Amino acid sequence: MTRALAILLFVAALAFALGPLVTPGFNGFDPDQFPIPQDDPPAQPAGYAFAIWGVIYVWLILGTGFQLLKRHDAPDWAPIRWPLLISLVVGAPWLAVAQASPIWSTLLIWVMWGGAVLALLRAPSRDGWFGHWPVGLYAGWLTAAASVSLALLLAGYGITDAVLAALLALLLALALAVMVTLRRPDAPGYPIAVVWALVAVVVANWPGGPVAVLLLAGGGALGLAGLALVQFWHRRA
Numbered sequence: 001m002t003r004a005l006a007i008l009l010f011v012a013a014l015a016f017a018l019g020p021l022v023t024p025g026f027n028g029f030d031p032d033q034f035p036i037p038q039d040d041p042p043a044q045p046a047g048y049a050f051a052i053w054g055v056i057y058v059w060l061i062l063g064t065g066f067q068l069l070k071r072h073d074a075p076d077w078a079p080i081r082w083p084l085l086i087s088l089v090v091g092a093p094w095l096a097v098a099q100a101s102p103i104w105s106t107l108l109i110w111v112m113w114g115g116a117v118l119a120l121l122r123a124p125s126r127d128g129w130f131g132h133w134p135v136g137l138y139a140g141w142l143t144a145a146a147s148v149s150l151a152l153l154l155a156g157y158g159i160t161d162a163v164l165a166a167l168l169a170l171l172l173a174l175a176l177a178v179m180v181t182l183r184r185p186d187a188p189g190y191p192i193a194v195v196w197a198l199v200a201v202v203v204a205n206w207p208g209g210p211v212a213v214l215l216l217a218g219g220g221a222l223g224l225a226g227l228a229l230v231q232f233w234h235r236r237a
Helices: 002-022 047-069 075-091 094-100 102-122 132-156 162-183 189-205 211-236
Strands: none
Touching (some): 002 047, 002 075, 002 094, 094 102, 102 132, 102 162, 132 162, 162 189, 162 211, 189 211
16 A cells, blocks of 8 residues: 555656646736736736746656655655645646636645645655655745735735735735744755745836835745744754
8 A cells, every 4th residue: 555655646746747748838827817807916926936847846756756666665754645645636737727717726726735735744854855855845836826826816806906915915925934934944945935936026026016015025035034044053053
């Protein structure tokens, strides 16, 4: 059963990485997918930031391949498998869903986020380059992406304006990021991915974007980076 689950996890990572080859590339929702079109929403990172997916796909394949070949019967690797498997299986068709329904894709991305974060919290401390690093990058980027999806729904359906939606999304992403970073101070991939997204939000809104969004995204990136560094040095001391 353990080996079978290890095989399933590796296959799921492959299927997840093949998603962009089956479905056209996704750099954010189409503005016209919402009742109120979301042209250049302030919550959305600059397009270049989505390149992190390439790193995440490759690293997840390497990590799940390592656990299959080297750690399929290791007790400390067992807890990571089910939550990560659920996240990847839900994520495999996510691009297709996102192009059809922002609402359903938002629900699914939060399921992905939950599985990824639980997998990170359960990831073994050893074998970090194959364990918590790829899962951390994945969970960190999903923290930002899931929050942005909520912001687009809030603004796109007229619940709030785009600036307030962006601020709420940034606050949510930062709150979640701080909690996870404090829980796994030995997993720097997580805060790195969130900081990457926050900096890209600054880039997308600079110059001329909402000042509050720029300040919150920029300040949040600096604060989270500082927290991660303090955690790192504290562990080394």
